[in-house]
Amino acid sequence: MGRGVITLGGIVTPAEAGVQALEADWIPAFAGMTVRGQHTRSGSRARVIVALLACMLGLSPTLVAAPALADSRLPIFDAHIHYSRDAWDRFPPATVLDILAKAGVPRALVSSTPDDGTLMLQRADPERIVPVLRPYKNGIGSGNWFREANVPAYLEERLRKGDYVGIGEFHLFSDANADTPVVRRVVALAVERGIFLHVHSGAGPVRALFGIDPKLNILWAHAGMSEPPDVVGAALDRHANLWTEVSFRAGDIGRNGGISAAWRDVMLRHPDRFMIGSDTYVTPRWETYAQLIDEHHRWLAHLPRDVAEKIAWRNAVRLFGAGNVKEFGP
Protein backbone atom coordinates (compact mmCIF):
# COMPACT_ATOMS: atom_id res chain seq x y z
CA MET A 1 0.00 0.00 0.00
CA GLY A 2 1.42 3.33 -1.02
CA ARG A 3 1.57 6.40 1.08
CA GLY A 4 -1.33 8.79 1.08
CA VAL A 5 -3.75 5.95 0.44
CA ILE A 6 -6.87 5.47 2.47
CA THR A 7 -8.26 1.99 2.69
CA LEU A 8 -11.52 1.09 4.29
CA GLY A 9 -11.04 -2.64 3.91
CA GLY A 10 -11.68 -3.36 7.57
CA ILE A 11 -15.16 -1.90 7.61
CA VAL A 12 -18.00 -4.20 6.70
CA THR A 13 -20.80 -2.02 7.93
CA PRO A 14 -20.76 1.08 10.08
CA ALA A 15 -22.85 -0.77 12.65
CA GLU A 16 -20.25 -3.50 12.99
CA ALA A 17 -17.55 -0.90 13.31
CA GLY A 18 -19.57 0.74 16.03
CA VAL A 19 -19.90 -2.51 17.97
CA GLN A 20 -16.15 -2.96 17.75
CA ALA A 21 -15.59 0.61 18.83
CA LEU A 22 -17.72 0.10 21.90
CA GLU A 23 -16.67 -3.38 22.89
CA ALA A 24 -13.18 -4.07 21.75
CA ASP A 25 -9.95 -3.53 23.62
CA TRP A 26 -8.61 -1.46 20.79
CA ILE A 27 -9.40 1.89 19.29
CA PRO A 28 -10.30 1.36 15.64
CA ALA A 29 -8.82 3.60 13.11
CA PHE A 30 -11.68 3.39 11.98
CA ALA A 31 -12.04 -0.39 12.45
CA GLY A 32 -9.19 -1.10 10.13
CA MET A 33 -9.05 2.11 8.15
CA THR A 34 -5.44 2.91 7.70
CA VAL A 35 -4.44 6.45 7.02
CA ARG A 36 -0.89 7.13 6.17
CA GLY A 37 0.86 9.69 4.23
CA GLN A 38 2.06 13.09 3.58
CA HIS A 39 -0.85 14.52 1.67
CA THR A 40 -2.90 16.97 3.62
CA ARG A 41 -5.79 16.36 1.21
CA SER A 42 -5.85 12.67 2.19
CA GLY A 43 -5.77 13.66 5.83
CA SER A 44 -8.75 15.97 5.43
CA ARG A 45 -10.68 13.34 3.50
CA ALA A 46 -10.00 10.88 6.27
CA ARG A 47 -11.20 13.32 8.90
CA VAL A 48 -14.39 13.88 6.93
CA ILE A 49 -14.97 10.14 6.62
CA VAL A 50 -14.40 9.60 10.32
CA ALA A 51 -16.75 12.46 11.15
CA LEU A 52 -19.42 11.07 8.81
CA LEU A 53 -19.15 7.62 10.34
CA ALA A 54 -19.40 9.14 13.78
CA CYS A 55 -22.61 10.91 12.76
CA MET A 56 -24.05 7.74 11.23
CA LEU A 57 -23.31 5.80 14.37
CA GLY A 58 -24.53 8.52 16.68
CA LEU A 59 -21.36 8.25 18.68
CA SER A 60 -19.92 11.06 20.72
CA PRO A 61 -16.96 12.91 19.28
CA THR A 62 -14.73 11.82 22.17
CA LEU A 63 -15.39 8.14 21.58
CA VAL A 64 -14.48 8.28 17.93
CA ALA A 65 -12.07 11.17 18.01
CA ALA A 66 -10.23 11.20 14.73
CA PRO A 67 -6.75 9.85 15.11
CA ALA A 68 -3.93 12.35 15.16
CA LEU A 69 -3.24 12.01 11.47
CA ALA A 70 0.35 12.60 10.67
CA ASP A 71 0.67 15.06 7.83
CA SER A 72 4.28 14.09 7.53
CA ARG A 73 6.20 11.14 8.84
CA LEU A 74 7.88 11.72 12.14
CA PRO A 75 11.60 11.11 12.24
CA ILE A 76 12.42 8.04 14.31
CA PHE A 77 15.20 7.68 16.88
CA ASP A 78 15.59 3.90 16.86
CA ALA A 79 16.52 2.86 20.40
CA HIS A 80 17.29 -0.78 19.60
CA ILE A 81 19.66 -1.73 16.80
CA HIS A 82 22.29 -4.46 16.62
CA TYR A 83 25.04 -4.61 14.02
CA SER A 84 26.47 -8.02 14.79
CA ARG A 85 29.11 -10.01 12.94
CA ASP A 86 26.75 -11.99 10.72
CA ALA A 87 25.53 -8.78 9.10
CA TRP A 88 28.91 -7.21 8.31
CA ASP A 89 29.61 -8.77 4.91
CA ARG A 90 26.15 -8.58 3.49
CA PHE A 91 25.35 -5.17 4.91
CA PRO A 92 28.52 -3.09 5.13
CA PRO A 93 28.32 0.15 7.14
CA ALA A 94 27.49 2.33 4.11
CA THR A 95 24.58 0.04 3.23
CA VAL A 96 23.24 0.06 6.79
CA LEU A 97 23.45 3.85 6.98
CA ASP A 98 21.58 4.07 3.68
CA ILE A 99 18.86 1.74 5.01
CA LEU A 100 18.47 3.92 8.11
CA ALA A 101 18.33 7.13 6.07
CA LYS A 102 15.72 5.74 3.68
CA ALA A 103 13.58 4.55 6.61
CA GLY A 104 13.63 8.05 8.13
CA VAL A 105 15.85 7.11 11.08
CA PRO A 106 18.40 9.92 11.58
CA ARG A 107 19.75 8.53 14.86
CA ALA A 108 19.92 5.17 16.62
CA LEU A 109 21.23 3.34 19.68
CA VAL A 110 23.43 0.48 18.51
CA SER A 111 24.89 -2.48 20.38
CA SER A 112 26.50 -5.48 18.73
CA THR A 113 27.98 -8.94 19.14
CA PRO A 114 30.88 -8.34 19.23
CA ASP A 115 31.08 -4.64 20.13
CA ASP A 116 33.40 -3.95 17.16
CA GLY A 117 30.32 -3.82 14.92
CA THR A 118 28.99 -0.85 16.88
CA LEU A 119 32.30 0.99 16.67
CA MET A 120 32.60 0.28 12.93
CA LEU A 121 29.16 1.77 12.32
CA GLN A 122 29.81 4.73 14.61
CA ARG A 123 33.04 5.57 12.77
CA ALA A 124 31.08 5.63 9.51
CA ASP A 125 28.53 8.12 10.86
CA PRO A 126 29.16 9.51 14.36
CA GLU A 127 26.09 11.78 14.20
CA ARG A 128 23.68 8.95 13.47
CA ILE A 129 25.11 6.16 15.63
CA VAL A 130 24.96 6.26 19.43
CA PRO A 131 26.99 3.41 20.92
CA VAL A 132 25.84 1.04 23.66
CA LEU A 133 28.33 -1.51 24.99
CA ARG A 134 27.26 -5.12 24.75
CA PRO A 135 29.07 -7.72 26.88
CA TYR A 136 28.56 -10.52 24.33
CA LYS A 137 31.47 -12.00 22.35
CA ASN A 138 33.36 -15.26 21.85
CA GLY A 139 31.07 -17.67 23.65
CA ILE A 140 29.75 -15.09 26.09
CA GLY A 141 26.08 -14.53 25.37
CA SER A 142 22.59 -14.26 26.77
CA GLY A 143 22.74 -17.51 28.74
CA ASN A 144 25.98 -17.00 30.64
CA TRP A 145 27.26 -13.39 30.59
CA PHE A 146 25.96 -12.69 34.10
CA ARG A 147 28.21 -15.44 35.51
CA GLU A 148 31.38 -14.77 33.50
CA ALA A 149 33.92 -13.28 35.90
CA ASN A 150 35.91 -11.47 33.19
CA VAL A 151 32.93 -9.51 31.84
CA PRO A 152 33.25 -6.47 34.15
CA ALA A 153 36.94 -5.98 33.30
CA TYR A 154 36.15 -6.18 29.58
CA LEU A 155 33.37 -3.61 29.96
CA GLU A 156 35.52 -1.27 32.05
CA GLU A 157 38.29 -1.31 29.49
CA ARG A 158 35.90 -0.46 26.65
CA LEU A 159 34.05 2.17 28.67
CA ARG A 160 37.34 4.00 29.24
CA LYS A 161 37.86 4.37 25.50
CA GLY A 162 34.40 4.85 24.03
CA ASP A 163 31.58 7.33 24.47
CA TYR A 164 28.97 4.70 25.27
CA VAL A 165 25.63 5.88 26.63
CA GLY A 166 24.78 2.49 28.07
CA ILE A 167 25.62 -1.17 28.67
CA GLY A 168 23.48 -3.78 26.92
CA GLU A 169 21.38 -4.99 25.36
CA PHE A 170 21.78 -8.01 27.62
CA HIS A 171 19.33 -10.66 28.74
CA LEU A 172 18.22 -11.65 32.22
CA PHE A 173 15.81 -14.56 32.10
CA SER A 174 15.17 -14.80 35.84
CA ASP A 175 15.37 -12.75 39.01
CA ALA A 176 18.20 -15.01 40.18
CA ASN A 177 20.25 -14.13 37.10
CA ALA A 178 20.00 -10.48 38.11
CA ASP A 179 21.61 -11.18 41.48
CA THR A 180 25.18 -12.23 40.70
CA PRO A 181 28.49 -10.50 41.50
CA VAL A 182 28.94 -9.76 37.79
CA VAL A 183 25.55 -8.06 37.50
CA ARG A 184 26.17 -6.10 40.70
CA ARG A 185 29.45 -4.82 39.28
CA VAL A 186 27.78 -3.90 36.00
CA VAL A 187 25.09 -1.99 37.90
CA ALA A 188 27.83 -0.12 39.78
CA LEU A 189 29.63 0.72 36.52
CA ALA A 190 26.43 2.17 35.05
CA VAL A 191 25.61 4.22 38.15
CA GLU A 192 29.18 5.55 38.46
CA ARG A 193 29.09 6.78 34.88
CA GLY A 194 25.45 7.85 34.79
CA ILE A 195 24.78 5.59 31.81
CA PHE A 196 21.89 3.22 31.08
CA LEU A 197 21.47 -0.51 31.24
CA HIS A 198 19.57 -1.80 28.19
CA VAL A 199 17.85 -4.86 29.61
CA HIS A 200 15.88 -7.63 27.92
CA SER A 201 13.88 -9.20 30.75
CA GLY A 202 10.51 -9.50 32.39
CA ALA A 203 9.38 -7.17 35.14
CA GLY A 204 11.02 -9.29 37.88
CA PRO A 205 14.66 -8.71 36.93
CA VAL A 206 13.95 -4.99 36.39
CA ARG A 207 12.75 -4.81 39.96
CA ALA A 208 15.77 -6.82 41.13
CA LEU A 209 18.18 -4.44 39.36
CA PHE A 210 16.59 -1.39 40.97
CA GLY A 211 16.87 -3.30 44.26
CA ILE A 212 20.65 -3.37 43.78
CA ASP A 213 20.75 0.40 43.24
CA PRO A 214 17.67 2.62 42.84
CA LYS A 215 19.82 5.31 41.20
CA LEU A 216 20.21 3.06 38.17
CA ASN A 217 18.76 4.11 34.79
CA ILE A 218 17.19 1.28 32.81
CA LEU A 219 16.06 1.15 29.20
CA TRP A 220 13.71 -1.82 29.22
CA ALA A 221 13.95 -3.66 25.91
CA HIS A 222 10.73 -4.62 24.10
CA ALA A 223 8.68 -3.25 27.03
CA GLY A 224 9.33 -6.59 28.69
CA MET A 225 8.74 -8.54 25.44
CA SER A 226 5.68 -10.40 26.70
CA GLU A 227 4.66 -8.28 29.65
CA PRO A 228 1.11 -6.92 29.24
CA PRO A 229 0.49 -3.17 29.28
CA ASP A 230 -0.81 -3.12 32.88
CA VAL A 231 2.45 -4.72 34.11
CA VAL A 232 4.52 -2.28 32.04
CA GLY A 233 2.43 0.62 33.36
CA ALA A 234 2.86 -0.54 36.96
CA ALA A 235 6.64 -0.82 36.50
CA LEU A 236 6.78 2.71 35.05
CA ASP A 237 4.67 3.95 37.97
CA ARG A 238 7.02 2.31 40.47
CA HIS A 239 10.40 3.20 38.97
CA ALA A 240 11.05 6.83 37.98
CA ASN A 241 14.33 5.84 36.27
CA LEU A 242 12.76 3.29 33.95
CA TRP A 243 12.28 3.94 30.24
CA THR A 244 11.22 1.44 27.64
CA GLU A 245 11.40 0.81 23.91
CA VAL A 246 8.83 -1.17 22.02
CA SER A 247 10.74 -3.24 19.48
CA PHE A 248 8.80 -6.44 18.75
CA ARG A 249 5.61 -4.98 20.26
CA ALA A 250 4.07 -3.24 17.21
CA GLY A 251 1.72 -6.18 16.58
CA ASP A 252 0.48 -5.99 20.14
CA ILE A 253 0.21 -2.19 20.34
CA GLY A 254 -1.27 -1.59 16.90
CA ARG A 255 -4.16 -3.79 15.87
CA ASN A 256 -6.10 -3.71 12.64
CA GLY A 257 -4.66 -0.33 11.85
CA GLY A 258 -5.62 1.09 15.24
CA ILE A 259 -4.04 1.11 18.66
CA SER A 260 -4.70 -1.04 21.70
CA ALA A 261 -6.64 1.02 24.24
CA ALA A 262 -4.66 -0.48 27.11
CA TRP A 263 -1.30 0.43 25.53
CA ARG A 264 -2.59 3.86 24.59
CA ASP A 265 -3.61 4.50 28.19
CA VAL A 266 -0.16 3.60 29.50
CA MET A 267 1.50 5.78 26.85
CA LEU A 268 -0.71 8.74 27.70
CA ARG A 269 0.05 8.23 31.41
CA HIS A 270 3.80 8.01 30.76
CA PRO A 271 4.40 9.87 27.49
CA ASP A 272 8.03 10.63 28.45
CA ARG A 273 9.04 7.00 29.01
CA PHE A 274 8.47 5.24 25.67
CA MET A 275 10.73 4.97 22.63
CA ILE A 276 10.71 3.17 19.28
CA GLY A 277 12.93 0.18 18.53
CA SER A 278 13.46 -2.21 15.62
CA ASP A 279 15.88 -4.84 17.01
CA THR A 280 17.98 -6.06 14.07
CA TYR A 281 19.08 -9.08 16.08
CA VAL A 282 19.44 -11.28 13.00
CA THR A 283 20.65 -10.25 9.56
CA PRO A 284 17.32 -10.77 7.70
CA ARG A 285 15.80 -7.98 9.75
CA TRP A 286 18.01 -5.54 7.84
CA GLU A 287 16.16 -6.61 4.68
CA THR A 288 12.81 -5.69 6.21
CA TYR A 289 14.02 -2.74 8.24
CA ALA A 290 11.72 -0.20 6.54
CA GLN A 291 8.69 -2.35 7.35
CA LEU A 292 9.76 -2.67 10.99
CA ILE A 293 9.75 1.12 11.23
CA ASP A 294 6.50 1.42 9.27
CA GLU A 295 4.74 -0.87 11.76
CA HIS A 296 5.44 1.71 14.44
CA HIS A 297 4.35 4.66 12.30
CA ARG A 298 0.95 3.05 11.90
CA TRP A 299 0.07 3.04 15.60
CA LEU A 300 1.92 6.30 16.35
CA ALA A 301 -0.52 8.01 13.98
CA HIS A 302 -3.32 7.27 16.45
CA LEU A 303 -1.77 9.11 19.37
CA PRO A 304 -1.97 12.86 19.96
CA ARG A 305 0.74 14.47 17.87
CA ASP A 306 2.77 15.72 20.84
CA VAL A 307 2.82 12.25 22.43
CA ALA A 308 3.70 10.59 19.11
CA GLU A 309 6.61 13.00 18.67
CA LYS A 310 7.91 12.21 22.14
CA ILE A 311 7.82 8.48 21.51
CA ALA A 312 9.18 8.74 17.96
CA TRP A 313 12.24 10.82 18.86
CA ARG A 314 11.97 13.50 21.53
CA ASN A 315 12.34 11.15 24.52
CA ALA A 316 15.42 9.52 23.06
CA VAL A 317 16.94 12.88 22.13
CA ARG A 318 16.40 14.14 25.67
CA LEU A 319 18.25 11.11 27.07
CA PHE A 320 20.87 10.45 24.41
CA GLY A 321 21.33 13.76 22.59
CA ALA A 322 20.47 14.92 19.09
CA GLY A 323 23.90 14.90 17.49
CA ASN A 324 23.83 17.40 14.65
CA VAL A 325 20.73 15.83 13.20
CA LYS A 326 18.67 18.41 11.33
CA GLU A 327 15.46 16.39 11.61
CA PHE A 328 15.58 16.95 15.38
CA GLY A 329 15.60 20.73 15.08
CA PRO A 330 13.62 22.90 17.48
Ligand SMILES: [Zn+2]
Ligand atom coordinates in the same frame (compact mmCIF):
# COMPACT_ATOMS: atom_id res chain seq x y z
ZN1 LIG B 1 16.05 -8.23 23.00
